[in-house]
Structures are given as C-alpha cells and as structure tokens.
Amino acid sequence: MGEMQELSTFWFVTVAAVKVVAVFTVVMGVVAYMTLAERRVSAFIQDRLGPNRVGPFGLLQPIADGIKNIIKEETMPGTAAKFYFVLGPALAIMPAVVTIAVIPFAAPLPTPVGTVDMVVADVPIGILYILALSSLAVYGIVLSGWASNNKYAFLGGLRASAQMISYEVALGLSVIAVLLLVGNVTLTETVWKQQQLGMWFVFPLSLAFVFFLISALAETNRLPFDMPEAESELITGYHTEYSAMKFSMFFIAEYAHVVTASALLATLFFGGWDIPFWTGDDMFRHESGWIRGFDEAGAPIPATPSVLITLLTLGAFCAKTGFFLLLYIWIRWTLPRFRYDQVMHLGWKVLLPGALGYVMLVAGTMLVLDQLEVPFGPVYGGVLTAVSGVTTLAFLLFVDRDRVIAGAHRKRNLARRRAGLPAEAGDPAVSS
Amino acid sequence: MAISVKVMRRPEAGRTSYMRATLKGMSLTFKHLVRPTKVTLEYPEEQPDLHPRWRGTHRMEVHADGRPKCVACGLCPTVCPANCIRLVGGEDDQGNRYPIVYEIDEFRCIFCGMCQEVCPVEAIHVGRHFENAEYTRDRFVYDLDRLMEQDHPTTLLWDPSDPRSE
Secondary structure, eight states, X not given: OOBOOOOOHHHHHHHHHHHHHHHHHHHXXXXXXXXXXXXXXXXXXXXXXXXXXXXXXXXXXXXXXXXXXXXXXXXXXXXXXXXXXXXXXXXXXXXXXXXXXXXXXXXXXXXXXEEEOSSXXXXXXXXXXXXXXXXXXHHHHHHHHHHTTOHHHHHHHHHHXXXXXXXXXXXXXXXXXXXXXXXXOOHHHXXXXXXXXXXXXXXXXXXXHHHHXXXXXXXXXXXXXXXXXXXXXXXXXGGTTOOHHHHHHHHHHHHHHHHXXXXXXXXXXXXXXXXXXXXXXXXEEETTEEEXXXXXXXXXXXXXXXHHHXXXXXXXXXXXXXXXXXXXXXXXXXXXXXXXXXXXXXXXXXXXXXXXXXXXXXXXHHHHHXXXXXXXXXXXXXXXXXXXXXXXXXXXXXXXXTTTTOOHHHHHHHHHHHTTOOOOTTOTTOOO | OOSOOOOOOOOOTTOOOSHHHHHHHHHHHHHHHHOSOOOOOOTTTSOOOOOTTOOEEEEEOBOTTSOBSOOOOSHHHHHOTTOOEEEEEEEOTTOOEXXXXXXXXXXXXXXXXXXXXXXXTSOEEEESOOOOOOSSGGGGEEOHXXXXXXXXXXXXXXXXXXXXXX
C-alpha cells in the first residue's frame, strides 16, 4: 500500500462537506453536554447531585434548556444600539465554532474513494488561523457590551478587550516555542513531529505548556479569569442585557472556545491523536504516500492507513480533549476569581517576559543541539526536557511566593522589610 | 471605640504560597468530586426524616365510634395567637358538648402547637406532616371532617424531663 490514492475533486468536495457537518454537529453536541457536565461536576464537587431529573442521569437536560431558551421572550433594551446589539452575539459565536476546523482529530481514514484526512481543513497556516480567528471573538464581546448601553455591560466589554489582548500575547509567545520545535505551523505536522520525537511536547516544552494553559484559561474568559463576567462586580458583564437565545449564543460561544482550547492543548502538547508508546499509528503525508517514519538510511517507511487505527486514534484524541474539558471545569470550581490588577500583573509582568525568555531559551538550546548535529529523537527531546524542567520548576517556585498577586500594602511592607524598616504601623496585614 | 474592627490576620508578605495552595485546593475539590456520599435529598422519592416534635398540618383525634374527641371547651381558639381557629360549640340530649363548627385556617396558623398543648382531652393535634399544597385558597381552611380524616403521626409534646427529646 503506502501509495496515496488522491481524492477526485468531486469526492474532495463531498467529503469536505460531510466533515464540516459532522465536526460542527459533534462540537455543538459536546458544547451542549459541557453545560450539563459543568453543572453536574460542580454539584459533585460541592457534595450535591446536580440536575438529574430530565432523562436518565439528567442527560436530556441540555435539550430542555435549549427548548426553554428558544421559546423565551427576547428582551431588547430601549436605549440599546439595536443593530450592534443583535450583531454582538453573532460575532461572538462565529469565531468560536470555526476555529476547530484546523485541528486534526484522528489518523487518516481509508475509503473506497481515497484516503481522507481526519481534519476539516488542513490549511497551511494552521495555528495562525486559530490565533487570528480566536482573537476576533473579542469584537463580539466588546460590541455587545457597548451596544447594551449599560454601565456594567460596558465595563465587562472593556475588561474583555484588555484581558484578551494581554493574554493573546502570552498565548502567541508560548505557541512560538512549539513552532520552533515543529518548524511549521500546520497542526498535522505538529502531531507528526511529536510522534517523531518519541515524546509529547508537554515534556520538552513544559513551561510553554504552563503558559499556554494559563493564557487559554484567560482567553476563554473562564474562572479564575472571568473578569468580563464577574457576577459579584458586574452582574454578568457584557451579556447583562441579553436574554433567551441571544444569551445562549454567548454561552455556546464560551463553551465552544473551551472545546477548541482543550483540543488545541491536546494537539500542541499532548500529541493530538497520537497513541502513546505505540509507533503503529504514526502517519504523515510525505511526498507521494503515507509514511510511518524514516529508516537509518533516511528512506521513508510506508504506513498503511486503516479504519481500526483511525478509530483508536479518534478515541485517544477524545480522551485527551475530554481530560482538558474536565480540567477546565475542575479549575473553575476550585479557584476564586483574580482581582483585575492581578490579572493584568500576571499577564504583562510575569507571563510576557517569562514567555519571551523561554522562547529565547528554547531557541538557544535547539541551536546548540543542531550545531552538535543531535538527531531529532529521544536524545534531542531529553535535553530539552531537562532544560525546560529546570526552568519550569524555577518559574513555579517564583510564582509560588506572593510577588504576583499580593495586595499593594503587602508589597509595600515587603519592600520595607527588605530595606530593614519596621512594618507600617496600624496596617491590618501585618502579623507575626 | 464605638465600632469594633475585626482585624484579619494574614500571612506576612513574601511568606505565602500560591502554587502549593492551588494544588491543595485542586486535590480537595477532587476528593469531593469522587466522594460517594452527597447531601442532596431526592425529595419526592426520598422523604425527609421529620423530627418527633415537628409541628405541621393539624388533625383531630376521634373516638372509636367516629365522633370527634373535641368537647368544644373553647380553650384552643382562646390560646391561639394567630386567631385561626373558629369554634361553635353545641350540646346533645345527654348534655355532652361537641363542636358544631370547627375550622382551622392553615394559612393564618403559625404552627406554634399551643392548641395541642392546651387541649384538655387531647383532641386537636399538630402533626408531623407538611405536604398540604392545594390548587385554591379556600381549600386551606380545614373543616372538622377534613381534620378528622387526617391520618399522619401527631407531634410529640415537649417533655420537661427530657428537654431535648432524646
């Protein structure tokens, strides 16, 4: 086998359409059940049971919620800018559902009409497409916050813009480390390189993973970074004035972002659809056929796509993405919300310089390894793992102290203590 | 000082942990996530354990021949702080007093249980029962027949020798 059977134009279009519909449906289904999972998991964490009345184990709850949201009354604030008010939710949901298109979710599937890539669109710009489109989501939020003509909604929109721009920087910089190691921006190649390296990028690029995880939390406006919503301060921020299905749109957008971020975390740092400790699933489009790798002479070893491998890798991808979805919920119901200045501090003064420095470190290490002509394999990854591991530990020790999120008076007293002065009198924060 | 100020004792600057505290919190929430015992009472299927001294819907005790035990002495309408009991007493040929009208407005009732305490013949009781929803307001005025029909357990009176009902 090995020879690649190209799809004819007709089948290419047909298969692409089928993939679009299938992936969209699955993502929407996952989003619907994320809302249920969120409620059930939060309930379990709080020793409650959660919604378990509609259908077995409450499994029909998302359908009931959907029907409710569709038949509810849509309110329109009298002083809202109507056009933009309606445009806001549409702008918010659109980028959220299209970003998933470039993420490969399984090994190629052999069909009678040719071998089909298990990715909706294997575009050459890959991750740049995701970065570009996910940043667009903030327009929907800012626009709806402004168009609502409501102080709290407006403040929510402002916070969203500040926060998403801040963390976009750290997110992009943490991805650069991955791009350096892959040497390309397509996500299919990211998966392939992780298979070639023999380890997932979470090990050689552990600090990039930490940065990406934190930035992704902030980008999706999830707790502990849900500044734009912040119920206790801003009612619900930018969607305060929205009701019924327009509110649902924001909700779906948020969860679609979470699904995309989880899938991206799995793809960039946890090998995508790769099954660990098994090279039988390694597969990549190379010149004229599918290859498993290169032998010692550098000749390609052909690979045989099969339905079984596709299903197994699909399972692996779903398991990894599911883990991150659960992690998102788990973090949300554990950590309290940051203060606004803490969010900004963490983004600009910790993550940005940290990610910049880390990119330099990875680039330097790779330069040394390439100069020593170390082959791209376990040794190469091992050296990077050691370097990154030390850096990650140092970073975590740094943020473990309260330099990042201490209040102003505590920082002032810390400075005074370092200077050998006594703590400020009457400051309630001082205790022995 | 007129107003007392509560001073929060916080750890000194530079002496606190965030990564470790976060991990600790995550492990704590995970323990609760997988803990099988939950506090939720799945109400319609599971019934709450009502305390022996729970005071709810009234009931009127009856004699073996079906007559109410009430002798229309008038103590319960007198003692009732919410004024929710309407009693019109009568007397039969043998000179036995009995209630002609006995109504309790469950909306006005504050479930203090004083009617049960004051009753000399242990006729009116408050009961260990709370599921008395109705579709119309007038159904909440319980007449004598309805009070006699009730069959839920009655409330235990407070016993001074066992003040905590143990």
